[in-house]
Structures are given as structure tokens and as C-alpha cells.
Amino acid sequence: AGSLSVGELADKLNKESSEIIKKLMNLGVMATINETLEAETIELIATDYGVAVEQEEVVDELDIDNYVEQDDPAKLQERPPVVTIMGHVDHGKTTLLDSIRHTKVTSGEAGGITQHIGAYQVEENNKLITFLDTPGHAAFTTMRARGAEVTDITILVVAADDGVMPQTREAINHAKAAEVPIIVAVNKMDKEGANPDRVMQELMEFQLVPESYGGDTIFVNLSAINGEGIDELLEMILLVAEVEDFKANPDKRARGSVVEAELDKGRGPVATLLVQNGTLHVGEPIVVGNAFGRIRAMVDDLGRQVKSAGPSKPVEIIGLNDVPQAGDPFVVFEEEKKARQIADARKSRAKDAERAQTSKINLDDLFSQI
Ligand code: GTP
Ligand code: MG
Numbered sequence: 001a002g003s004l005s006v007g008e009l010a011d012k013l014n015k016e017s018s019e020i021i022k023k024l025m026n027l028g029v030m031a032t033i034n035e036t037l038e039a040e041t042i043e044l045i046a047t048d049y050g051v052a053v054e055q056e057e058v059v060d061e062l063d064i065d066n067y068v069e070q071d072d073p074a075k076l077q078e079r080p081p082v083v084t085i086m087g088h089v090d091h092g093k094t095t096l097l098d099s100i101r102h103t104k105v106t107s108g109e110a111g112g113i114t115q116h117i118g119a120y121q122v123e124e125n126n127k128l129i130t131f132l133d134t135p136g137h138a139a140f141t142t143m144r145a146r147g148a149e150v151t152d153i154t155i156l157v158v159a160a161d162d163g164v165m166p167q168t169r170e171a172i173n174h175a176k177a178a179e180v181p182i183i184v185a186v187n188k189m190d191k192e193g194a195n196p197d198r199v200m201q202e203l204m205e206f207q208l209v210p211e212s213y214g215g216d217t218i219f220v221n222l223s224a225i226n227g228e229g230i231d232e233l234l235e236m237i238l239l240v241a242e243v244e245d246f247k248a249n250p251d252k253r254a255r256g257s258v259v260e261a262e263l264d265k266g267r268g269p270v271a272t273l274l275v276q277n278g279t280l281h282v283g284e285p286i287v288v289g290n291a292f293g294r295i296r297a298m299v300d301d302l303g304r305q306v307k308s309a310g311p312s313k314p315v316e317i318i319g320l321n322d323v324p325q326a327g328d329p330f331v332v333f334e335e336e337k338k339a340r341q342i343a344d345a346r347k348s349r350a351k352d353a354e355r356a357q358t359s360k361i362n363l364d365d366l367f368s369q370i
Contacts, residue, residue: 004042007033013049020045062346064287064331067338069252069278079248079311080121080128081241082150082274085185086171087157088164092187095224096157097133100234103227118260118272119314120301124234129241130274130312132259144178146327148257150274151178153240155233156208157185160194160221164202172206181240183218184208185233190223248311253332254278258288258324259314269293269320273309273330280309285336286320289328290350292343293320294336322347 006024010017017033023045024031031037037045043053059066085093101120119132132151143150154175158168175182184203186196200210200219209215218236222229254275261271271288273280280286282295296319298306309315321343324330333339 003036003039005034005036006031009037009042009045013046013051015049023048062342062349064329064342064346065255067287067331067333067342068255071249071252071277075249075251076247077250077311079246079250080130080313081152081237081244081246082130082132082312083153083155083237084132084151084180085155085157086167086174087155087185087187088159088162088167088171091157091159091162091165091168092224093157096155096185096187096222096230097131099224099227100131100230101133103230117299117301117314117316119274121313122234124231124238127238127241128312129234129237130314132274132314141174143257143259143327144174146325148327148329149178150257150259150276151180152244152246153237154180154182155185155237156182157187158199158203159188159191160186160196160199161188161191163195163199164206169206172208181244182208183220183233183236183240184210185229186219186221187224189221189228190226196221246312248277250279250310252278253284253334254280254286254309255329255331256280258326258328258330260326261324261328263323264318267318269323270316270318271320271324272314272316274314275309275311277311278332279311280313280315280317280332282307284332285339286317286330286332287339287343287346288320288330289322289324290343290347291320291322291324292340293317295319 004012006020007017010020021031021033024041027044029041046053085097087093100122119130121128121130154171156168156171156175158164172182186199188194189196200213204213208217210217210219218240220229220233220236222233255278256274256276259272259274261269264270269291273288280295280298282298285294295317298309298315298317300306300315306315
């Protein structure tokens with residue numbers, strides 16, 4: 001079944017519309033004869049009459065993943081891990097991100113002004129690590145809710161003087177639901193009252209068991225303030241990355257996700273994109289969420305203009321005709337015309353959905369007032 005109105009469904013089932021409407025009411029669905037029903041509702045009613053419903057696979061031609069180039073397994077190469085930091089309020093997430101960035105980014109580099117683009121890369125033992133520095137939970141959950149699975153590894157920050165707290169638990173649940181490996185960073189080790197053993201004990205309840213207790217969760221004791229343990233944390237990230245063997249094909253058109261986006265007064269829509277596969281180039285036609293554009297310029301996390309960006313690289317781009325949302329997917333198209341057409345169709349579909357939603361709410365309001 002695709003979509004059917006109440007009347008059409010009644011015809012198909014050889015029943016009176018009024019009977020179907022009554023059945024719908026029993027299910028808590030208020031519908032008129034011309035109302036279009038959702039596939040699930042159709043199935044419910046039909047099954048009730050002993051009629052089997054065949055669901056046809058609907059190919060959504062506006063799904064931009066249809067336009068992603070196939071991966072050639074022979075061309076896959078190692079890519080940097082993408083890391084998100086999560087943990088309870090005040091346990092030191094921001095301080096840790098800053099500390100990693102400042103100890104690892106040499107300010108003497110060309111252009112060297114570190115720029116906030118919502119993500120950055122650091123180098124450890126000649127290997128890159130990408131950190132998302134948008135506020136942990138928000139980034140992780142909103143992006144996941146929009147279907148963007150960008151995180152490879154989660155750092156769970158737990159303050160050694162405070163232990164496991166509500167948002168620590170929440171973070172663990174998110175990471176587990178996403179099946180993302182967790183590294184525990186026991187922070188604030190410089191503080192009096194720091195008790196890393198207690199943190200370990202508390203986390204065992206969540207099956208986060210350190211190697212010293214026979215488990216396989218990596219724990220790193222550190223201080224985001226004085227820098228102790230940061231190098232070890234980065235090494236552990238690389239170790240997990242090696243085991244997980246993250247790969248991508250740099251030799252194809254790029255696909256990835258929006259990390260953050262905004263409207264800049266002078267530059268227009270500005271979006272930080274994380275390339276998850278392929279390589280992104282200046283000048284390419286791109287669909288980002290429901291927006292379209294040709295990439296006019298790209299800037300990396302150090303404020304340098306770049307011409308291209310490979311897998312796991314975050315870049316800020318300009319040239320879009322609209323502001324996308326965090327978690328939106330992006331795909332580079334071969335043809336500008338096609339890209340524009342898909343983006344425009346996606347935009348009008350989103351508008352229709354929004355309008356339908358609004359009128360539904362108004363109708364509900366009306367009913368609730370009766
Ligand atoms: P929210 O963003 O509010 O959830 O907090 P956060 O997890 O980002 O914590 P933040 O980095 O803002 O740190 C909270 C407080 O703890 C600040 O006053 C930091 O200076 C302090 N802090 C962070 N890390 C350390 C540490 O390793 N040692 C000590 N002594 N203080 C720390
Ligand atoms: Mg913070």
C-alpha cells in the first residue's frame with residue numbers, strides 16, 4: 001500500500017466509508033472520507049478485515065544518498081577517527097577540548113589563528129584525530145536524531161572528585177545506543193579529593209570495566225588544567241582507532257554531515273561540514289540538507305583557505321543558497337543542474353511537510369476546543 005484516502009480504502013475493502021471511519025475512530029483517528037491515511041493505519045484496518053497488505057518498497061529519489069558514488073573496496077584507506085567528548089556538567093569537557101587543542105596545535109603555523117568552526121584536528125605520532133567541539137550531548141543527540149552517525153569514539157569525561165552523575169549515565173546510554181566505543185577520561189586528577197578508584201567502581205555498574213579489573217575499557221587519568229595525561233589519552237584514541245580500523249575512499253565525490261551552520265551577515269550561509277567519505281573540492285556542486293550551492297571557498301580549523309578536504313576533515317564552506325541544520329547530510333553531485341533540482345525538490349517537500357504539520361496542529365486545536 002502506498003497512500004490511500006479513507007474512501008479509496010473502503011472501496012478496496014468493499015466496505016462502506018462510514019464503517020471505516022467508525023473503525024478509525026475506535027483507533028483514535030479522526031478522519032474524513034477524503035483524508036489520506038498513513039501506511040500503518042491502512043495496514044491496521046486491512047488486517048482487521050483479514051486482508052493482507054503488501055508494503056511496496058518506496059525508493060525516495062530525493063534521498064541524497066542515492067547519489068553517493070559506490071565504494072571500491074580496493075581504494076579504501078585509513079582515515080582519522082572522529083571523536084566526541086561527553087560527560088556531566090562541569091566535569092571538564094570544554095577545558096579538555098581546549099587543552100587538547102592548545103597543547104597540540106602549534107600557533108606558529110601559517111595562518112595560525114585558530115578558528116571556531118565546531119570541529120578541529122590535532123596530530124599525535126604523525127596521525128590525525130578529529131574532535132567535534134560542539135557541546136557534546138547536543139551535537140551527539142541532535143545529529144543522531146537526524147540520522148547522522150559521525151562519531152567513531154566517545155570520550156566520557158568523569159571528574160575524579162565528583163564521580164558518576166546523571167549526565168554521565170545519559171552519555172553512556174547514548175554511546176551504547178550508537179554502538180560507539182567509549183574511552184573514560186577521569187579528569188581533575190590535580191584536585192584534592194580526586195578518587196579515580198571510586199570512578200572505576202561506579203562505572204563497572206555500566207559494564208565499563210577497566211583492564212586492571214579484567215575488562216576491556218580504557219581509562220585514562222588526566223587533568224585538563226595542567227595537561228597531565230593528555231598525551232596518553234590521544235595515544236589511546238589512536239589505539240582504539242587502529243583496532244576499529246576506520247576507513248574511507250578519498251578518491252571519490254564527498255559525502256558527509258553538517259556539524260554546524262549559520263547565516264553570516266557578510267558571507268551568507270556558512271556551514272561546517274565533516275567529510276565522512278571521499279574528497280571535497282572548491283567549485284563543486286553540492287546538496288547540503290535542503291540547500292544547494294557551488295563551494296565558493298573552504299577554510300580549515302586553523303583559518304587557512306584550503307582547496308580540498310579528505311575523509312574526517314572538518315571544513316567551513318560558503319556558497320550555499322540556504323542555511324542547513326546540524327546533522328544534515330551533504331553529497332557532492334556530478335552535475336550542477338541535478339544538484340539544484342534535488343535541493344529545490346527537497347526544500348519544497350520540507351515546506352509541504354511543515355504546512356501539513358501546522359494544519360494538523362490547528363485541526364487538533366479545534367477538536368480539543370469542542
Ligand atoms: P559544561 O559545558 O557546563 O557542561 O561544563 P564542562 O564539562 O565543559 O566543564 P568545564 O570545562 O567548563 O569545566 C568546569 C570547571 O571545572 C571549570 O571551572 C574548569 O576550570 C574546571 N576544571 C576543568 N578541568 C579541570 C581539571 O582538570 N582540574 C581542575 N582543578 N579543574 C578543572
Ligand atoms: Mg562546556
